[in-house]
Amino acid sequence: MQKHALPETVGKNIKTKLMLSATPLRRLSQATATAALGLTMLTAIGTDPAKAVNLKTFNISGNFASTALDGSIGLPVNLANGSFNGAYTVDVDQLPASNSFVNLTSWNVNLVNENTVLGTLSNSLAGNTAYIQENKLAFSDAGLLTNENKNLYSLELDFDSNFTGTGITNDGKFLDNSDLGSVKSSGLTAVTFVKIEPVPEPQNLAGTAVIATIGLWLRRKQKG
Missing domain, CATH: 1.20.5 (Single alpha-helices involved in coiled-coils or other helix-helix interfaces)
Incomplete structure (x- = not known):
């Protein structure tokens, strides 16, 4: 076909x-x-x-008064003339906290005297809390708060209005209400100075390193 x-x-x-x-x-x-x-x-x-979050980390450091409140015993007395240092992280988009509590997402603050850490307030320990409420920044350890041992350690710092995580203040206190059997510790130590500043972002650190390197190169070139 x-x-x-x-x-x-x-x-x-x-x-x-x-x-x-x-x-x-x-x-x-x-x-x-x-x-x-x-x-x-x-x-x-x-x-x-x-829900977007804007987490920022801040370095914190400060000093305790030279003497504890009359009648204090244990840790408040041992912290006299001491200091504290550490860091904390918080969602800054929730600040300033006018009438609400804004919990810190992480924190670690060492209580120090004569280069010895006498205590630590940290989110790694059960029962610890930390928050910003209005112009107050507080770190508390209630991990031992039981019917038998009503223990509470608290570092409370007061700042000026519109606190957004960074600043300087001379207003604060360390409170201690403890009873651990034969180890007695209670009272109050005033805070005489606090400084909080944001931890530089990684890109800012890199930029600073580049600028420093260029400056060093220019100085060597001028000397040559």
Whole structure:
């Protein structure tokens, strides 16, 4: 049986129609794939809007008064003429905290005298809390707060209005209400100075290092 070739014009028309019909199919496939990807992403992240946080870390340091309050015993007395130092992290977008409590996400503050750490307030220990409320920054250890041993250590610092995590103050105190059997410790030691400053961001540290290197190179070049 002899095969007859289609006229050239008819062949071109058929080819054109096939191409036109394939175009919307490709678009439909792409749209379907995009929709499926979007659905997958929504399923993965959930339907609730994500709450953005702006965590910043601050270095904190300060000094205790030369003497504890009359009647104090134990740790408050031992911290006289001592100091404290450490760091804490908080969501600064929640500050200033006018009438609410903003919990710190992490913290570690050492209570020191004569290069000896006498105590630590840290989120790594059970029962510890730390927060900013209005213009007060407080670190508390209530891990031993039980019916038998009503223990509470608290470092409380008061700043000026609109406290946003950084600043300087001379207003604060370390409170101690402890009773650990034969080890008695209670009383109050005033805080005479506190300084809080943000920890430099990594990119800022890198920029500072570059500037220092350039400065050193220029000085050597001038000497040469």
